[in-house]
Amino acid sequence: MEFIQPTLDFLYQHREAVFIIILSIFLGVEVIAHVPSVLHTPLMSGANAIHGVVIIGAIIVLGEAGPDNVPAQILGFLAVVLGTLNVVGGFVVTNRMLEMFKKKKK
Amino acid sequence: MNEIILWISYLLGSVSFIVGLKMLSHPESARRGNLIAAAGMTLAILATLFFYRTPEGRPLHNIPLILAAIALGxxxxxxxxxxxxxxxxxxxxxxxxGMGGACAALIAVMEYEHYLVQGPLVLSTISAGLIIGGISFSGSVIAFLKLNDNLGDFRFKGQNILNALLLVVLLSLGVALTFQTYYSPVLLFGVAALTLLYGVLFVLPIGGADMPVVISLLNSFTGVAAAFGGFLYQNQVMLTGGILVGSAGTILTVLMCQAMNRSLMNVLIGNFGGGQAGATAGVQGSIREIQASDAAVLLAYSKKVMIVPGYGLAVAQAQHTCHELEKALEDKGVEVKYAIHPVAGRMPGHMNVLLAEADVPYPKLLEMEDANAEMPATDVVIVVGANDVVNPAAKNNPASPIYGMPILEVEEAQNVIVMKRSMGKGYAGIENELFFSPKTRMLFGDAKDSLQKLLNEVKNL
Structure with a gap:
């Protein structure tokens, strides 16, 4: 039972984050609730690009690596490259898919 | 001032993700939605580069290196x-x-030592980010290789038990990681290695037909892993972006499972396409071939034709020829529509993307329920490279592995022409009694060649 108090303290300490998490869960469900199946692939692809936001964490890691810490710089560099691939590749692929849905003038 | 600019950028970024996802759910606004989310992402990245301050209050180091990495990526x-x-x-x-998952896992590996002093609860977010991101990375790579046909299904006896055991060990070590008081590289990299191994073993046995579900699931995994990173840094835009994708991705995964009338558990541990005995029982009789010329006559004198596209159409890149055939038939006064099964192809909506590429008008694409309602009034159904999604065994053979999956009821139509490369089985690896039905005629050959021949014959009539 001695872990309950620290856990509650921890959650309270991060109350804004917990708030964002809970509300975002509901938001995520609502936002895509009525998507027609034609758009499932582009939506999945677009969502894929959005979680590329993890790149911000990679930027912070690399940005905090000391000037002499070469291993951290190498790993951080790799992380930023991977994150960018996710973001840029994701958005470009999604855009290519959606280009084909363009309405033709009759 | 820096904090304020950063905060506003993150706020705008988060809003752009929400608006972008919302707009992606509607055909008219989807493209703008994607661009809005991309713009928000760019803003959040630039703001981080120039306005982020470490807890000690200094700007980020290594800016040229970061810019080089971004340029390369x-x-x-x-x-x-x-x-x-x-x-x-x-x-x-x-x-x-997978790249995003690897990025999240790398962040966890690098920050672990740094955050060691902060105790188990903070470390648990790092551990979770490592495990979820790592599974997403190696699992996605396996899914990529399988879809790319570089890798087949791989199963052995007791695989589920081994996977379950491995997961228990992995989770225990993950918990152990959070209770460390000193830095243990062996444990950290051990967990990382096991995580990658688990991701591989997790996806390996899952059949190719279920890959869309797996990709969608891993997509939401990466979202959650990104959110753990956001929690670690108290970074609002990472939190909203990650959680949004995690929750939307989970719902999308469930929707896909529902389209196949299966539970997620069944997809993940059931060995689909294992070629169970009984799946083929009762399928017998002879098949009847049809020549393109006869098929063309049959089609041209029909009132209503329904085209059922499948993965074979995608592989043969036959969507343009298919559209040509549709136009040629419409010129002869035939009503042509497309029946789209939600999981036809290798991804939900895959067929819609391909047909849209070929400029097939949007209203011609019928979703499954609407298509099934029109089947009895349809004179000819053309099945182009689809198999499992039109297999009647899903309705009438409880022993079949796809029993219960909603299908396009093409056998309700007056005539069925099946275009197929050979008598090979579909992705689920089971026989299709539709091919033996008295209503069915087979037109063997590459989907594009067959459609082209059919098109020429129709034009010559």
Whole structure:
């Protein structure tokens, strides 16, 4: 039972984050609730690009690596490259898919 | 001032993700939605580069290195995304998803030592980010290789038990990681290695037909892993972006499972396409072939034709020829529509993307329920490279592995023409009694060649 108090303290300490998490869960469900199946692939692809936001964490890691810490710089560099691939590749692929849905003038 | 600019940028970024996802759910606004989310992402990245301050209050180091990494990633990502063929989209999405997972796992590996002093609760977010991101990475790579046909299904006896055991060990070690008081590289990299191994073993046995579900699931995994990173840094835009994708991705995964009338558990541990005995029982009789010329006559004198596209159409890149045939038939006064099964192809909506590429008008694409309602009044159904989604065994053979999956009821139509490369089985690896039905005629050959021949014959009539 001695872990309950620290856990509650921890959650309270991060109350804004917990708030964002809970509300975002509901938001995520609502936002895509009525998507027609034609758009499932582009939506999945677009969502894929959005979680590329993890790149911000990679930027912070690399940005905090000391000037002499070469291993951290190498790993951080790799992380930023991977994150960018996710973001840029994701958005470009999604855009290519959606280009084909363009309405033709009759 | 820096904090305020950063905060406003993150706020705008988060809003752009929400608005972008919302707009992606509607055909008219989808493209703008994607661009809005991309703009928000760019803003959040630039703001982080220039306005982020470490807890000690100094700006980020290594800015040139970061810019170089972004330039390299952008070049590779754009090149890959522009080069990929439309048929290969699913595996490309899987690969980009894996990159994000790897990024999250790398962040966890690097920050672990740094945050060691902060105790188990903070470390648990790092441990979770490592495990979820790592599974997403190696699992996505396996999904990519499988969809790319570089890798077949791989099963052995007791695989589920081994996987379950491995997961228990992995989770225990993950918990152990959070209770460390000193830095243990052996444990950290051990967990990382086991995580990658688990991701591989997790996806390996899952059949190719279920890959869309797996990609969608891994997509939401990466979202959650990104959110753990956001929690660690108290970074609002990472939190909203990650959680949004995690929750939307989970719902999308469930929707896909529902389309196949299966539970997620069943997809993940059931060995689909294992070629169970009984699946083929009762399928017998002879098949009847039809020549393109006869098929053309049959089609041209019909009132209503329904085209059922499947993966074979995608592989043969036959969507344009298919559209030509549709136009040729419409010129002869035949009503032509497309019946789209939600999981036809290798990804939900895959067929819609391909047919849209060929300029097939949007209202011609019928979703499953609407298509099934029109089947009895349809004179001819043309099945182009689809198999499992039109297999009546899903309705009438409880022993079949796809029993219960909603299908396009093409056997309700007056005539069925099945275009197929050979008598090979579909992705689920089971026989299809539709091919033996008295209503069915088979037109063997590559989907594009067959459609082209059919098109020529129709035009010559």
């Amino acid at each position: 952008s070049a590779l990502g754009t090149w890959g995304a522009l080069r990929v063929k439309m048929t290969a989209m699913p595996q490309m999405v899987s690969l980009f998803n």
